[in-house]
Amino acid sequence: GAVVSQHPSWVICKSGTSVKIECRSLDFQATTMFWYRQFPKQSLMLMATSNEGSKATYEQGVEKDKFLINHASLTLSTLTVTSAHPEDSSFYICSASLLGTKGQYFGPGTRLTVL
Amino acid sequence: RKEVEQDPGPFNVPEGATVAFNCTYSNSASQSFFWYRQDCRKEPKLLMSVYSSGNEDGRFTAQLNRASQYISLLIRDSKLSDSATYLCVVNFLVDNNNDMRFGAGTRLTVKP
Numbered sequence: 001g002a003v004v005s006q007h008p009s010w011v012i013c014k015s016g017t018s019v020k021i022e023c024r025s026l027d028f029q030a031t032t033m034f035w036y037r038q039f040p041k042q043s044l045m046l047m048a049t050s051n052e053g054s055k056a057t058y059e060q061g062v063e064k065d066k067f068l069i070n071h072a073s074l075t076l077s078t079l080t081v082t083s084a085h086p087e088d089s090s091f092y093i094c095s096a097s098l099l100g101t102k103g104q105y106f107g108p109g110t111r112l113t114v115l
Numbered sequence: 116r117k118e119v120e121q122d123p124g125p126f127n128v129p130e131g132a133t134v135a136f137n138c139t140y141s142n143s144a145s146q147s148f149f150w151y152r153q154d155c156r157k158e159p160k161l162l163m164s165v166y167s168s169g170n171e172d173g174r175f176t177a178q179l180n181r182a183s184q185y186i187s188l189l190i191r192d193s194k195l196s197d198s199a200t201y202l203c204v205v206n207f208l209v210d211n212n213n214d215m216r217f218g219a220g221t222r223l224t225v226k227p
Contacts (some may be wrong), residue, residue, distance in 0.1 A: 046215075
């Protein structure tokens with residue numbers, strides 16, 4: 001099946017720093033990538049949807065200036081958490097889909113801890 | 116009202132038991148439906164799609180009732196390895212792009 005990778009798998013940073021997370025589709029071209037956040041014992045929450053070559057669409061309540069998304073190619077999307085704070089500590093998961101297909105392929109997630 | 120609602124559980128069942136999970140969704144325009152499985156601190160993985168005619172994959176049976184906007188998952192002969200959180204997911208296409216909404220998940224623990 002399709003494979004999606006994320007890097008890094010975990011990161012610990014100081015409050016105020018920025019963290020970049022990469023999401024790659026390894027064996028297919030992803031027209032759309034999604035970024036989710038999951039707090040402990042809670043559901044996946046969609047943060048934003050990004051299409052290659054265009055601006056990301058953010059969900060209500062998600063600050064676009066804080067969570068910068070770049071989808072520069074059909075195989076790579078990046079999420080940058082700017083000026084991270086402890087409340088941004090979470091499990092960030094990306095997923096990718098092919099145009100018009102059902103279902104999404106998830107990356108293994110990135111666990112962010114902000115001290 | 117949440118877009119996708121599930122009983123969070125936890126469901127604690129003995130090995131060999133049959134267990135059923137339910138899920139309701141609010142958007143009648145939803146077009147496709149899935150059950151995902153998520154292990155602790157891991158990403159969700161697709162368990163099975165759900166079709167109106169119902170579908171079965173080994174010990175797992177999924178049902179969809181569009182009129183009632185209701186989805187179910189039945190697990191027969193539970194194994195210890197079935198312990199996980201099961202996520203109900205509904206999807207609809209917006210401008211040919213997927214918009215997937217997740218339930219909060221139902222946690223299952225199968226005990227020896």
